[in-house]
Amino acid sequence: MTLKAGSILTGTIVNITNFGAFVEVDGKTGLVHISEVADSFVKDIHDHLKEKDKVKVKVLSVDDNGKISLSIKQAIDHKKSVKPIEIDWEKKNTQNAVNFEDKLSRFLKDSEEKFQDLKRHQDSRTRGYKKNTSH
Template sequence: MTLMAGNILEGTVVNITNFGAFVEVEGKTGLVHISEVADSFVKDIRLHLKEQDKVKVKVISIDDNGKISLSIKQANIRKKSVKPAEFDWNSDKKANNANNFEDIMSRFLKESEEKLQDVKKHQDLKGGKGYSKRNFG
């Protein structure tokens, strides 16, 4: 298989640095940046890889100078099957949640109405709908 962006190949780790690992693929060496080693945060790459390890890599890009960017984590992504959630429509819990929701909404509406009435009373006591410019400047 040729080296092209998007291809998944097997390579050998030839050197490890603090910022990544150099992997030989089809006679050429590319870099797997430390951020492309695993799905989780990698502080010490040596805990994940060692020299001469055989790894599956995805070719991310090849720039005009021939630098090859590789990824181990993108090569190992498996298609996850999406299963529909199991849902029990007859559960009493669901009925309680619906009642709880109705109670919450009723309380919210009541409190909102009370607050709105307080604001209106406060505005009436202040003498009108708004403030005049002379009060601000």
């Protein structure tokens, strides 16, 4: 089978370096760069891979010189590995509803009191002041 970009194959890790892992696929060796090992940051590649491990890889590119660029993280089927969160929309949380109602009524009461205080303050300031109607 000829290696072509986009193919997903199984290979064997033959060597690990600080910058990546060399994986043998179909009798040829390609490089999985350290940035293509996992979705999260990889500080030490040895924490994720060991020599002779079988890994699923995606062929990213094959250049004219025969260099093969591979990815482990892109070979993972994310649709299978990520489960959607199930939400029960029928279930009502009555405790939050009561708390919300209490908070709302308390807010309205406080707001009305503050409004009345502001109105009294403005009325007391304008009592001694008469509008000048003549210009």
